[in-house]
Amino acid sequence: MQNDFGKGGSRSGYAKPTQNFSGPAAAVSGSPSQVRNQRHPNQGHSNYHSNNSPNSDGRWAGVQTRNFSAPTVYSGPSDKSQGPLGTIKGHGGGPQSNLRSLKSLRAVEQYYHTLQQMKWGPMTEHVLDNLRCKIDVFQANQVLKLLHDHNIALGFFHWLKRQPGFKHDGHTYTTMIGILGQAKQFGTMRKLLDEMSLVNCKPTVVTYNRIIHAYGRANFLREAVQVFEEMEGAGYEPDRVTYCTLIDIHAKSGYLEVAMDLYGRMQEVGLSPDTFTYSAMVNCLGKGGQLAAAYKLFCEMIENGCTPNLVTYNIIIALQAKARNYDNVVKLYRDMQIAGFRPDKITYSIVMEVLGHCGHLDEAEAVFLEMRRDWAPDEPVYGLLVDLWGKAGNVDKALGWYHAMLQDGLQPNVPTCNSLLSAFLKLNRFQDAYSVLQNMLAQGLVPSLQTYTLLLSCCTDAHASMGLCCQLMAITGHPAHMFLLYLPDAEPGGENVRDHARYFLDMMHSEDRESKRGIMDAVIDFLHKSGLKEEAGFIWEVAAQKNVYPDSVREKSSSYWLINLHLMSEGTAVTALSRTLAWFHRQMLLMGSCPERIDIVTGWGRRSRVTGSSLVRQSIEKLLHLFQFPLFAARGNTGCFVGCGEPLSQWLHNPYVERMHLL
DNA sequence: TTAGGGTTAG
Structure with a gap:
């Protein structure tokens, strides 16, 4: 079989450009210069305000008397004007200790600045050797906490070890282990x-x-989990943080039930949830599609006397916004301010996104200006505007915001470039897309899985420009391209395709689940539409086994199954449904068990913008009709197909159920 | 002596 990747030897389709790409992206027009030119009122000023500064819990002093709907009264800190040492707490307790803490701070500052300025090498050690003030283990830990580069941190850590009279303690070891863990340096971490x-x-x-x-x-x-067990085995009592961490990581990987179980276990051992745990749980439930349960827990948290913090509010507001419960968004936004929290960049981003998705792009820009009074915009905020304008089809505006970001002294990041790339692709402006990609590479930005996913989706959608898309995909150098290039023709049983897919997913192991779902969706859709339906089917099975689609098939109650296709694109939905029904068919032959009812939920499909016009729904309906699936007329939801009882069981006996996806 | 970890946006 051949596809447009030149599978089977012929790769001329992508190796040699068929179009001569040259020059930078189109000139900027519609650049929001009026925004760019407004300086942030706090930029360049010191940050010692006697009032309007945050309390220890992040709330703002004097809040009850202040009118928060008028942000003009606020002259609080910009997060940009806060130095890296601003987070170090003083020691407290009189002028003597103030002096001591000042000296201590100066030492930390000296070491930090030295380390920050250079890569680790003999020269660094030389400079450190010559620093006049020596530091103790407490200060060393403060310095370590400020270092983000694990090489520098580890170099410093080892250098400290060699200093006469210095001995690391549990804090410095733990900090160093944390830095290594964050950098995924697991071997070194275990050694330490x-x-x-x-x-x-x-x-x-x-x-x-x-x-x-x-x-x-x-x-x-x-x-x-092994480390958790190791820890318990060594006689350590897991605490709230242990449970909170385990809950969060399980929910994020799609194991919501395990997360819920851990939440219960935590309470059984006498640990009541705190604000962090509640926030994580609310987030988990909401992202897992259980919005009502999420909101209930949020209310329960307050009833139990646990105060939500800014993050909790941001989480619940974002969830309500995503579900388009805008009345709730407004109410919670107000509650948050009454509780004494000022919106931060994330809150503003949520509001901007809501406005953008409702088509009020100009209002989103107005919110940006409002935000700018309190906060220095960062890449994600600029990136959001690039994305919103791009999605609205106004690439000039998107490009304008991209340049505004550069003029603000910020470096572009991969997601922002992806937004711009996507905007050009949407309009079939491949030459501009090419420029964006080349620009990314020239700046040392590594195209991400998302970059590749959006190129592949474009490739599927724009048949006429498949050659151009393939060139762009090759340029990314992403492993996903090799995965597709070397996808073998399916042998009987498809084990070779399954192995190939497993290998790829293992390679993508550390990518988050949404991204993995995105690429698998794009791959399966692409293969299905390119006629490689058998391969698409095997790849879906592997993706399902690897928990990439944790919510797609579940038993709602005994013998009542739910097949959820609403997050999939057309080809993936057809493949997923066919393979799932085939699985029921096999289960029935093997065990004689048959579902009493199956609900097939299509929603309106991922790509549909207009309610009721979903391609997913149409394709699924066509497929079911073609194979004479015994449709049960379910009331209300026209995006949901239902089969049940004896007709369903009889239908599942048909041998063709095994081959539906090939049609 | 002081301190350390976990939750949110693209």
Whole structure:
């Protein structure tokens, strides 16, 4: 079989450009210069305000008397004007100790600035050797916390070890382990953990928590759980943070039930949830599609006397916004301010996104200006405007905001470039798309899985321009391209295709679930529409086994199944439904068990903009009609097809159920 | 002595 990737030897379709790409992207027009030219009122000023500064819990002093619907009264800090050392707490307690803490701060500052300025090497050690003020282990830990580059941090950590009279303690070890974990340097991290016992510095629950978190965020759930068990085996009591971390990582990987179970276990051992845990749970439930349960828990949290913080409000507001419950959004937004929290960049972003999706782009821009009074915009906020305008089809505006970001001294990041790329692709402006991609590479930005996904989706949608899309896909150099190029023709049983897909998904292990779902959706849709339906089917099976689609098939109650296709594109939905029905068919032959009822939920489909005009729904309906699926007339939801009882069981016996996806 | 970990946006 051949596809447009030149599978089977002929790769001329993508190796040689058929069009001569040259020059930068189109000139900027419609650039929002009026926005760019407005300076942030706090930029360049010091940040010592006697009032309007945050309390320790992030709330603002004097809030009850202040009118928060008029942000003009506010002259609080910009997060940009806060130095990296601003987070270090003083020691408190009189002028003597103030002086001491000032000296301590200066030492930390010196070391931090030295380390920040250079890469790790002999020269760094030389400079450190010559620093006049020595630091103790407490200060060393403060410096480590400020370092984000794991190489520099580790170099410094080892250098400290060699200093006469210096000895690392549990804090510095734990901080270093945390930095390594964040950088996914698991080998070195484990080595350091072993070393702790050797130097008589026993790890604490905090040390274990950081390791569990590191594995979990990189999607190594098995390892995370192993460390948890290891920790319990060594006699450590897991605390709230341990549970909160485990809950969060399981929910994020699509194991919501495990997360709920852990939530219960935590309470059984006598740990009541705190604000962090509640926030994580509300987020998990909401993202898992259980919005009502999420909101109920949010209310329960308040009833139990646990105060939501800014993050909790942002989470619940974002969830309500996504569900388009705009009345609730407004109410919660107000509640948040009454509770004394000022919106931060994330809150503003949520509001801007809502406005953008409702088509009020100009109002979103107005909110940007409002936000700018309190906060210095960052890449994600600019990126959001690039994305919103791009999605609205106004690429000039998108490009304008992209340039505004550059003029603000910010470096473009991959997601923002993706938004711009997507905007050009939408309009079939391939030459501009090419420029964006080349620009990314020239700046050392590595195209992400999302970059490749949007190129592949474009390739599927724009048949006429498939050659051009393939060139762009090749340029990314992403492993996904190799996966498609070397996809073998399916052998009987398809084990070779399954192995190929498993290998790819293992390689993508640490990508988040949404991204994995995105690429698998694009791949399956592409293959299905290119006529490689058998391959598409095998790949779907692997994706399902690997929990990429945790909510697509579930048993709602005994013998009552739900097949949820509403997040899939057309080809994937057809493939997923066919393969799931085939699975029921096989289960029936094997075990004699048959579902009493199956609900097939299409929603309006991922690509549909107009309610009722879903391609997914249409294709599924066509497929079901063609194979004479015994449709039961369900009331209300026209995006849902239902089969049940004896007719369903008889229909599932048909041998053709095994081959539906090939049609 | 001081301190350390977990939750949100693209």
